Amino acid sequence: MSGRRPSSRRSSDYAWLITGPLALFAMLGLIGFSIADDNWYHHWAGGLLAAVGLFASGLAVTNIFIRRQTYSVTITEIPLVLALHYLSPPMVILAVTVGAAASFLRIRMEPTKLFFNVANSAARATVTLIVIAALPKAEGVGPATWAVLFTAVMAGAMASHIAVASVIAVVQGRYAGQVALRAGLSALITAAINIAVGLVVLLVVDTTWWAILLLAVLAAALVFVFRSFTDFFRQHRTLAEVYELTLAVRDQAADGALPDVLLGRVRTLMRAEFSTLWLAPQGRHPEVLLTSRVDDEAGLFDISPTPVTVRDGVVRDGRAIAVGPQLEDTDDRRAELRSANARDLIVVPLRSGQTTIGTLEVMNRLGPYNTFRPADVQVLETIAAHVAVAVENSRLVDRLRYDAYHDRLTALPNRRRMIDALAESVTVQVEAEVVAVLLFDVDGQRTVNESMGHAAGDKLLAEVAERLRGIAGPGALVGRVGGDEFMVTLRAEGIDETLELATKMRERLRGPMAVGSLTLDVDTAVGVSVYPDHGSDPETLLQRAELAANAAKALPYGVQPFHPALESRAVRRLGIAADLRRAIDNDQLEVYFQPKVTLADRHVIGVECLARWVHPAHGEVAPEDFVAVAEHTGQLARLTEVVLTAGLRHCKLWADADRPLSIAVNLSARTLLDSRFPDLVQELLEEHRVEPGQVTFEISEPGMLSDIERVLPSLYRLRDLGVRLSVDDFGTGASSLGYLRQWPVHEVKIDDTFVQGMATDTGDLAIVRAVVGLAREFGLTVVAEGVESELTLGLLEEMGCEIGQGYLFSRPLPFERLEAWLSAQTEPESTPTGEVRRLRAVI
Numbered sequence: 148m149s150g151r152r153p154s155s156r157r158s159s160d161y162a163w164l165i166t167g168p169l170a171l172f173a174m175l176g177l178i179g180f181s182i183a184d185d186n187w188y189h190h191w192a193g194g195l196l197a198a199v200g201l202f203a204s205g206l207a208v209t210n211i212f213i214r215r216q217t218y219s220v221t222i223t224e225i226p227l228v229l230a231l232h233y234l235s236p237p238m239v240i241l242a243v244t245v246g247a248a249a250s251f252l253r254i255r256m257e258p259t260k261l262f263f264n265v266a267n268s269a270a271r272a273t274v275t276l277i278v279i280a281a282l283p284k285a286e287g288v289g290p291a292t293w294a295v296l297f298t299a300v301m302a303g304a305m306a307s308h309i310a311v312a313s314v315i316a317v318v319q320g321r322y323a324g325q326v327a328l329r330a331g332l333s334a335l336i337t338a339a340i341n342i343a344v345g346l347v348v349l350l351v352v353d354t355t356w357w358a359i360l361l362l363a364v365l366a367a368a369l370v371f372v373f374r375s376f377t378d379f380f381r382q383h384r385t386l387a388e389v390y391e392l393t394l395a396v397r398d399q400a401a402d403g404a405l406p407d408v409l410l411g412r413v414r415t416l417m418r419a420e421f422s423t424l425w426l427a428p429q430g431r432h433p434e435v436l437l438t439s440r441v442d443d444e445a446g447l448f449d450i451s452p453t454p455v456t457v458r459d460g461v462v463r464d465g466r467a468i469a470v471g472p473q474l475e476d477t478d479d480r481r482a483e484l485r486s487a488n489a490r491d492l493i494v495v496p497l498r499s500g501q502t503t504i505g506t507l508e509v510m511n512r513l514g515p516y517n518t519f520r521p522a523d524v525q526v527l528e529t530i531a532a533h534v535a536v537a538v539e540n541s542r543l544v545d546r547l548r549y550d551a552y553h554d555r556l557t558a559l560p561n562r563r564r565m566i567d568a569l570a571e572s573v574t575v576q577v578e579a580e581v582v583a584v585l586l587f588d589v590d591g592q593r594t595v596n597e598s599m600g601h602a603a604g605d606k607l608l609a610e611v612a613e614r615l616r617g618i619a620g621p622g623a624l625v626g627r628v629g630g631d632e633f634m635v636t637l638r639a640e641g642i643d644e645t646l647e648l649a650t651k652m653r654e655r656l657r658g659p660m661a662v663g664s665l666t667l668d669v670d671t672a673v674g675v676s677v678y679p680d681h682g683s684d685p686e687t688l689l690q691r692a693e694l695a696a697n698a699a700k701a702l703p704y705g706v707q708p709f710h711p712a713l714e715s716r717a718v719r720r721l722g723i724a725a726d727l728r729r730a731i732d733n734d735q736l737e738v739y740f741q742p743k744v745t746l747a748d749r750h751v752i753g754v755e756c757l758a759r760w761v762h763p764a765h766g767e768v769a770p771e772d773f774v775a776v777a778e779h780t781g782q783l784a785r786l787t788e789v790v791l792t793a794g795l796r797h798c799k800l801w802a803d804a805d806r807p808l809s810i811a812v813n814l815s816a817r818t819l820l821d822s823r824f825p826d827l828v829q830e831l832l833e834e835h836r837v838e839p840g841q842v843t844f845e846i847s848e849p850g851m852l853s854d855i856e857r858v859l860p861s862l863y864r865l866r867d868l869g870v871r872l873s874v875d876d877f878g879t880g881a882s883s884l885g886y887l888r889q890w891p892v893h894e895v896k897i898d899d900t901f902v903q904g905m906a907t908d909t910g911d912l913a914i915v916r917a918v919v920g921l922a923r924e925f926g927l928t929v930v931a932e933g934v935e936s937e938l939t940l941g942l943l944e945e946m947g948c949e950i951g952q953g954y955l956f957s958r959p960l961p962f963e964r965l966e967a968w969l970s971a972q973t974e975p976e977s978t979p980t981g982e983v984r985r986l987r988a989v990i
Contacts, residue, residue, distance in 0.1 A: 165314040166259075170266040173240060176273030180236035224304070224338050227272070228296055228345030229352065232288070236276045243272040267310050275303035288353045293346050297339075304338040389416065389526065393533045405537060406447060410439035413509065413530060417493075417523060420511035423451045424534075425458060426497070427505055431549070432542060435505070441513065453508045454483045457494055462503045467495040467528060472518045491519045495528045497535040504538065507531045551907050555936070556605055557612035560626035561907075565634050568624050569685035572636060573678045580638050582678040583645040586692035587615065587656070588700065589631040590670045593958060595662060601955065603662050607669065610660045618655045630935070630954070632696070634689065642677050642708060649673045649706050672699035676709040701766065724780045726762060727773050731785050736760050738793040739959035742968075743811065743930065743952045746944045749986040751973055753809030753843070755952065756794035757959045758786060778817055787818050788827065795835040795842070797962060802837070806975070806982040811843040813875065816858055819846065825864040832868070839869030845896060847875045859890075866891040873930065877918060895922050899933025899953070906938045919946050956986070 223246075230239050247268035251261050278299035285291035308328070316324025348362055406424050414422035419441075426435035437447040451458075457480070461468050470480045471491025484492055489510050497505040507527060512519045552564035560568065572582045589611055596604035608631065615633055619625050623637035635652070639645040653673050659666045674695030682688040691709040699707035730736055740754035760768045777783040794810035801808045818824055832839055844865060846858075866872060877895040897918050904911035915931070922929045931943050934953030943951060957968055973984035 161317045163259075164317055165310060166263040166266050169263070169270040169310060173244070173266060173269035173273045176276065177237055177240045177269075180240070180276065184235050184237065223268075224300055224341035225345040225348060227275070227300060228342060228349055231275065231279065231296060231299070232292070232349055236280075239276060240269055240272050244269045263314055267307055270310065271303040271307040274306045275299045278302045288350055296346065296349075297342050300342050300345075301335070301339060304335055308334060389529060393530070405534070405541065406435070406437045409534060410437060410447060413507065413527075414439050414441060416530075417509045417519075417527060418513050419509035420513055421452050421509065423453055423506075423508040423510075425451065425506045425508070426538065427462070427503075429504065429542070430546075432545075451508065452487055452489065452510055453492065453494060454487050456483060457492065458506055458508070461494045461496050461506050465496055465498065465501075465503050467493065467524055469493045469519065469521075469524045471512075473520045474518075474524070493519055493524055493527050495524070495531045497531050497538060499535060499539050504535065507534060554612075554627040555906075555938075557609055557627050559612050559616070559633070560624065562626070562628040562634075565624070565626035565628055565636065566685045566689065568626075569636050569688060572638070573683070573685065573688075577638065579640060581641055581645065581680065582688075583637055583639045583642075583648075584676045584678075584688045584692045585635040585637075585645070585649050585652070586628070586674040586689070586696045587611075587633040587635070587653070588672045588674070588696040589633070590672060590700065591667070592631040592669075595667070596954070596958070599662065607660060607662050607667070610662070611656070611669065611671075614656055614658075614660075615652075618652050628689065632693070634692070639677075642675070642680065645675055645677055646706060646708060649675050650704070653705055671705065672696050672702075673706045674699055674709065675706065681709045723762060723765065723768065723773065724776050727760070727776050727780070728782060730760055730762075731782060731789060734789075736786070736789055737961060738790055739961055740794075740797070740965045741952060741959040742957050742965075743809075743950050744956050744986060746940065746948055746951050750976070751808065751969070751984040751986065752950070753811060753841075754794075754965070755811040755813075755845070755959075756790050757813075758790050759959070759961075774815075778815060783815055783817055784821060784824070787812070787814065788831075791828070791831060791842075792835075795831055795837050798837050798841055799835045802841070804982075806984060807841065808984075809841045809843060809871075811845055811873065814844045814846045816846065819858040819861040822861065825861055825868060828865065828870065829868055832870075840871065843871040843873050843894070845873040845875040862891050892927065894928035894930055894950075896930040896932055897948075902931045902933040902939060902943070902953070903935060905942060906936060912942070915943070915948075916946050919948050923947065 226246075227239075227243065230242055234242065244265060248261075248265045251264050276299070279295060282295045282298065283291075285295050312324045312328035315327045351362065410422045410424055413419075421438055421440055423438040424435065426432070428434040436449055436451055438449070438451050439447055457468050457470070468480070469492070470484050471493075474491065474493075484490070487510075491512055492508070492510045494506050494508045496503040497507060507530065509519075509523075509527060512523075552560060552567075554561045569582070569584065589608070592604055592607055595607050608627075612625070612627060612633065615635070616625050619635050620637065623635050626634050626636075628634045637648075639648060650673075653671055656671055657668065660669050661667075674692040674697070676682060676688045676692040676695060678688055681691050691713070694713040695707040695709040698713050699705050737759045739757045739759050741757060742751050743753045743755060744751055758770060758773075760770075760773050762768050774783070774786070777786045791812050794812055798808065798810045828842075832842070846862075862872060871894065872890070872892040873894040873896050874890065874892050875896045876898045895918060897915055901911045901914050901918075905915045906912075919929050928950065929948045930950040930952060931948050932952045934940055934943065934951040934955045936955060940951060940955060957965075957972070960968055969984050973986055976983050976985040
């Protein structure tokens with residue numbers, strides 16, 4: 148479409164093929180009738196009066212607009228009947244010619260159409276006079292005269308109608324001529340009615356010439372009523388068309404078809420030759436410039452006849468500019484319009500608030516009025532207001548859709564988009580090809596976050612994304628599917644070729660990266676899975692690529708294809724059961740602490756205690772793995788006691804240092820089923836001399852729901868001790884609202900899956916907002932875990948969430964590193980209850 152100009156059409160000069168013969172015919176008729184009547188010019192006074200009457204009758208005009216042509220239905224037959232009866236034939240031809248020329252000059256008709264219409268009027272009068280001459284002569288104003296005049300004037304009207312259809316056929320094609328021929332049949336009916344009225348007027352005038360005064364008053368009244376009715380009908384029709392246009396714009400804007408729906412309808416509604424939509428570039432949205440032209444069947448083209456200076460003036464001032472004979476304009480504007488070979492122009496702004504985002508333009512009025520009027524400016528401004536809203540809504544929907552499927556930091560497709568793309572890829576099977584999934588796990592990003600701050604970590608991830616996008620082939624899709632995980636999906640010849648490609652990509656990705664003032668060598672581990680060998684659905688392929696990436700971290704070359712042994716986690720859990728028992732006995736488990744921060748004032752008020760285990764052979768064991776082992780081997784109570792004891796010991800140290808921090812410990816429903824557990828808690832509180840209110844037990848909601856009646860006694864006993872109880876993973880269980888009233892809890896902890904998705908998923912946002920509102924109604928504290936971005940933090944703070952926990956503040960840290968983090972990232976603040984650590988800033 149770019150650079151395409153309007154399709155060519157026949158030159159209007161072809162109209163002279165009809166105009167010339169009509170003019171010649173009228174001239175020959177004038178000469179012939181003049182020779183037959185030597186005294187014809189003695190009727191000059193009557194001829195002048197007839198010309199005035201014909202001119203006046205041309206003011207009461209009804210126009211039929213068909214494509215580019217305007218067909219006029221007038222009452223000229225009434226004065227023509229009088230002229231035919233009282234004037235000589237040559238004077239009739241001259242009166243008709245002068246009256247028609249005056250009428251068409253008044254409306255500033257373009258020269259080609261002016262000459263045709265004048266010639267057509269003169270030829271019509273000539274045909275009428277020839278028919279009268281051919282018929283028997285009738286005396287007086289009786290029925291014979293009526294028949295002669297009616298037949299002659301109808302013959303002239305039909306000849307005129309055929310001439311109009313012929314010139315349209317010559318200029319615009321045979322089909323357009325046929326349309327005009329059919330549309331003008333109603334004009335013949337109107338002509339017949341006008342002739343009948345003219346004959347009645349003739350009878351009245353023949354009785355007394357004073358009747359002309361009464362007829363003039365009656366005619367003026369009829370013209371006034373006719374004009375009023377015409378204006379009312381036009382306003383009603385315009386309102387209906389604007390309403391239909393706004394509905395079409397509303398329905399089609401979201402589909403990206405706004406210009407196609409809008410421009411043709413606007414051009415038709417405004418009866419314009421050109422209609423143009425211009426939208427300024429904005430973000431990801433490029434500049435839009437599209438124009439529709441009447442009779443251009445090839446659609447829209449991307450140039451505009453509007454002078455650029457006019458559009459710039461509208462954008463600068465934010466006000467419409469209208470130039471034309473009936474519009475307020477300046478000499479400079481008129482000169483610009485003439486330079487563009489245009490008669491009139493309206494350009495109105497599209498506004499979003501106080502900003503002009505584009506313009507809607509129409510040029511060259513072709514409808515019932517041959518120039519735009521002030522009312523047309525108001526109509527176009529009304530349409531522009533709806534179009535601006537539609538454009539903004541369309542861009543908002545596009546932005547939300549884009550955000551829902553893209554990562555904000557790197558602008559890469561997110562996990563959801565990558566899963567969808569992978570699902571599409573596996574549905575298309577190509578012989579001797581596999582669909583490969585390469586998962587790149589960035590090593591060291593966590594260290595950068597903890598040592599240099601999250602801004603540096605984000606910069607590192609953005610650099611990795613940019614580099615990975617550059618080294619991936621044109622057929623590959625790159626996305627970010629986790630905090631430090633990137634996924635590449637592509638087609639390859641087989642698993643061996645995929646591994647070779649993954650190795651090359653990893654090597655190219657390993658180059659030094661500048662992060663702030665430091666240059667880091669960032670390594671990655673790559674897990675590989677392929678369809679159909681390693682799975683038949685996207686989730687399975689990605690999961691197995693993640694398993695392979697975890698395994699690749701222990702390999703010197705850092706690339707690992709999936710194999711079934713990696714998925715044998717249950718077997719692996721059984722294998723570490725004995726090692727877990729020894730680790731607990733020998734104090735080999737380490738307790739990490741993740742800060743909890745008040746969102747209103749950024750006070751660090753406590754920590755969550757989390758067990759971590761580094762196996763001597765297997766390396767770091769995932770918490771869910773060894774917790775599951777502990778549950779199945781009866782070691783969960785000892786594991787909980789280890790974590791609680793470590794938490795109480797440090798809680799006492801912080802209290803003695805006059806900077807108290809509360810602790811939170813995760814409990815399993817299985818632990819609550821042990822009736823001795825509340826007694827153990829009381830003993831440990833007394834042993835470490837920690838106030839019960841400084842301890843919070845977090846119980847997973849799904850676990851509580853499975854044994855709600857059995858765990859309630861332990862919950863009430865713990866509450867009576869004075870410790871705080873929290874519902875962990877709130878929102879993931881069933882029937883949460885029904886049971887919440889029965890639980891003796893003090894707070895709810897929103898599951899991180901909802902918190903992390905709330906910035907891009909309206910469903911997650913609604914869930915979090917509902918949980919916060921529900922907790923307020925029950926008088927419960929709300930803790931949001933999984934806070935990883937400032938956008939999420941701002942949304943939580945706005946909706947009234949009290950406490951946050953997540954990577955935005957800190958990852959879980961061992962005690963020594965937590966102390967270093969407190970020193971580096973917080974500052975002391977004195978309160979009545981002691982010293983409180985306050986975050987310096989969230990980066």
